[in-house]
Amino acid sequence: MNYHMYLPTRTLFGAGELNNLNIQEMPGRKAMIVISNGNSARANGALGRTEEQLHLAGVETAVFDRVQANPFKDTVMEGAAFARENGCDFVVALGGGSVMDAAKIMAMMAPNPGDLWDYVAGATGKNKPLENRPLPVVCITTTAGTGSEVDAWGVVTNPDTHEKIGCGGMDSLFPVLAIVDPELMTTVPPEFTAYQGFDALFHSTECYISKAANPMSDIVALAAIEAVAKNLPSAVRNGEDLEARGQVAFGNTLSGYVMSLSCCTSEHSMEQAMSAFHQELPHGAGLIMLSRAYYGYFIEKHICGDRFIRMARAMGMETARRPEDFLAALAKLQEDCGVAELKMSDYGITREELGTLAENARATMGGLFAVDPCELSHEDCTAIYQKAYR
Known part of the structure; x- marks a missing residue:
């Protein structure tokens, strides 16, 4: 009968819930919005709506648009550097599982030194403890596939070693807010x-x-x-x-x-x-x-x-x-x-x-x-x- 339960993510679920992003408590003043390297978030208006909602909440934004399916380690490291260079103090993932996974690990690496594989457990990872707490993450999922909007993990691929590994897992990597709006999924x-x-x-x-x-x-x-x-x-x-x-x-x-x-x-x-x-x-x-x-x-x-x-x-x-x-x-x-x-x-x-x-x-x-x-x-x-x- 034993179990441990810690599910800290505030979740807004339902059609039209993206419209309520602006009235939520924001975890920072400038957000890095992470999207895929495709054009869907721009073409279907999800990016524009998200930016508008964040601006209404008084949040500045910078967009990182390079995440591929099955995201690569180098992409995650680029995103972490982008967050630092642009002075972002939290991360907003707008997309499917790959985007949310990558965004969480970018948030993990942005305040921490070294390479992601320094902290990964398994295979060639060095399994070092994090030195600093990850940036807060908000997830706005545009697909229904991974549940990544409410868990503390991100899966990242190291193509040099053919290793695809779940990273993170610490309590501090749970998204602080998730929006699950089926209206954003109709074009999949x-x-x-x-x-x-x-x-x-x-x-x-x-x-x-x-x-x-x-x-x-x-x-x-x-x-x-x-x-x-x-x-x-x-x-x-x-x-x-x-x-x-x-x-x-x-x-x-x-x-x-x-x-x-x-x-x-x-x-x-x-x-x-x-x-x-x-x-x-x-x-x-x-x-x-x-x-x-x-x-x-x-x-x-x-x-x-x-x-x-x-x-x-x-x-x-x-x-x-x-x-x-x-x-x-x-x-x-x-x-x-x-x-x-x-x-x-x-x-x-x-x-x-x-x-x-x-x-x-x-x-x-x-x-x-x-x-x-x-x-x-x-x-x-x-x-x-x-x-x-x-």
Whole structure:
């Protein structure tokens, strides 16, 4: 019955909530607004609206617009330097998971000396303690995929070493404010709506079967699974469906809470190895490719079968009686969202590198293997990759 709970982020959730940013207490006087290196935040008006809201609150702004998907270490270091050079005393992330992850780690590095990998745990990271407290962070999420708006982590890639690692994790890196406004999500293309939605789903399914699961995380995880699974197909089919968008966004934010109450398992380690070597692979797409083989492994081992049954019921299969029903529900959801046929080979992944990916997953994100519901060996990981490979 033990659990630890610390979820300090003030969250404004609902359509139109961006309009209430200006009446919130601001954590500083000048904000670095972090956006992606694409044009969407400018084209859809989200950047202009955010700047207007901050200016109404008496905050000066400077825009850093260089974050790529699966953000690089060098980009994070550039953002940290930009914040220092422009005298910014807090950071506003405006975008999806990559932007929010990068922004949090920029906020961590802006007041601290050295290189990010001095502070990273895992693989070649030196795991030094921070010397100074991170800058405050405000997250305005424009996608529903990572739950990063309410957790204390950011995932960053070091392309020189092919290491994609979760960074941060300290209490001081929780965003002070999050705005989750489904109106900002209506322009996300269908395929990325699906990829992001499955990322949110798997955060919760992993945390539900994790050894770190507890009564509090279980409640939140099942609610998140239900919200995403029952509404994602509608959001994919019609991006303007605010009800569906809102439900998926709700499930996504819950998934951020779940990750702070429990812990993801090695599915995320295994996917991060894939996209560390293949930068163009969307994280959610990689998780989809792995998922049926990954969860099937535990079901074949007769591990936590009752939890798979409960997850299948949460996904809408009310008559679920066998753990295998979860795999059937998962396959149907992927078909309904048009992502059931994704292939690793389409992103340049070869069978010959699967053993290397298994080694990388354990070296960079080995901590997640420790909370798997049963032990996964190197050979087991390689076998899962092999079964998932197409």
